[in-house]
Amino acid sequence: MRIDIISVLPELMESPFKTSILKRAMDKGLAEVHFHHLRDWSTNKHRQIDDEPYGGGAGMVMMVEPLDKCISELKSQRNYDEVIYLTPDGITLNQKIANTLSIKNNLIFLCGHYKGIDQRVRDLHITKEISIGDYVLTGGELAACVLADSVIRLIPGVLNDEQSALTDSFQDDLLSPPIYTRPENYKGLEVPKILLSGNFAKIEEWRHEEAVRITREKRPDLL
Ligand code: ADE
Structure with missing residues (x-):
C-alpha cells in the first residue's frame, strides 16, 4: 500500500x-x-x-x-x-x-x-x-x-501471530476480555482459574462471555 x-x-x-x-x-x-x-x-x-x-x-x-x-x-x-x-x-x-x-x-x-x-x-x-x-x-x-x-497494521504480514488483529477490540463489535500474565497472584489479586486450566474450549467460552459483559458495561451501543 x-x-x-x-x-x-x-x-x-x-x-x-x-x-x-x-x-x-x-x-x-x-x-x-x-x-x-x-x-x-x-x-x-x-x-x-x-x-x-x-x-x-x-x-x-x-x-x-x-x-x-x-x-x-x-x-x-x-x-x-x-x-x-x-x-x-x-x-x-x-x-x-x-x-x-x-x-x-x-x-x-x-x-x-x-x-x-x-x-x-x-x-x-x-x-x-x-x-x-x-x-x-x-x-x-x-x-x-x-x-x-x-x-x-491490518495489511496482511504487518502484524505477527502474537499481535494478530483478529482478536482486537471492535473486530467483532466486542471489546476485548481481560488479559493477564505472570505472576499468578499479585498482592492477593489472582488470575482467574479458568485461564490456568489448559481447557482451551472453556477458555474461549469464558473470554467471549467476558467480552460481552465488558462491552455491555462500557459500550452498550456496540451490542
Ligand atoms: N482536523 C482537526 N480535527 C480533526 C479531527 N477530529 N479529525 C480529523 N481531522 C481533524
Missing part, C-alpha cells in the same frame, strides 16, 4: 512511521508513506497556501490552486482508490472503515488547517472525509497518523 500525505506540517508526522510496527511495515515493503509539502505547490513567491474567506469571517481558508495542482500531479502518476480529507466534519473513523481501507493500493490523505479547504477542492478531488472523533485538533496531521496506523 502507498499513502501520499499532503500537509503544511509534514515534520509533525515523521516519527510514527520511523518507529516500531509501522517502521517494520515500511522495511518489509508492505507500506510506503510519502509526504508532500503543500507550499511546494504554491503559485506565489511567498509560498502562500491560504487566504481570507470570501464573505468575511474569522480564520483562513486553504486555497484551491495549490491543492488542485498537488493532487492532480499525484493522480497523473498512478490511480488512487481514495482521496481522503481529514476533517472534524467527516464520518467518524471506526474499525470497519480501517478494514475497508486496508485492502486498497493507493491512498491520498489531505491534512486540513486553519478554517479548512476551499469547497472546490472537495468538489474536484475528495472521495472520503474522515474525522477521528468529535473534537477539534490544530490540524489534520495527527488524525492522518491515527488513520494510517489503524490501516497499515
Whole structure:
C-alpha cells in the first residue's frame, strides 16, 4: 500500500512511521508513506497556501490552486482508490472503515488547517472525509497518523501471530476480555482459574462471555 500525505506540517508526522510496527511495515515493503509539502505547490513567491474567506469571517481558508495542482500531479502518476480529507466534519473513523481501507493500493490523505479547504477542492478531488472523533485538533496531521496506523497494521504480514488483529477490540463489535500474565497472584489479586486450566474450549467460552459483559458495561451501543 502507498499513502501520499499532503500537509503544511509534514515534520509533525515523521516519527510514527520511523518507529516500531509501522517502521517494520515500511522495511518489509508492505507500506510506503510519502509526504508532500503543500507550499511546494504554491503559485506565489511567498509560498502562500491560504487566504481570507470570501464573505468575511474569522480564520483562513486553504486555497484551491495549490491543492488542485498537488493532487492532480499525484493522480497523473498512478490511480488512487481514495482521496481522503481529514476533517472534524467527516464520518467518524471506526474499525470497519480501517478494514475497508486496508485492502486498497493507493491512498491520498489531505491534512486540513486553519478554517479548512476551499469547497472546490472537495468538489474536484475528495472521495472520503474522515474525522477521528468529535473534537477539534490544530490540524489534520495527527488524525492522518491515527488513520494510517489503524490501516497499515491490518495489511496482511504487518502484524505477527502474537499481535494478530483478529482478536482486537471492535473486530467483532466486542471489546476485548481481560488479559493477564505472570505472576499468578499479585498482592492477593489472582488470575482467574479458568485461564490456568489448559481447557482451551472453556477458555474461549469464558473470554467471549467476558467480552460481552465488558462491552455491555462500557459500550452498550456496540451490542
Ligand atoms: N482536523 C482537526 N480535527 C480533526 C479531527 N477530529 N479529525 C480529523 N481531522 C481533524
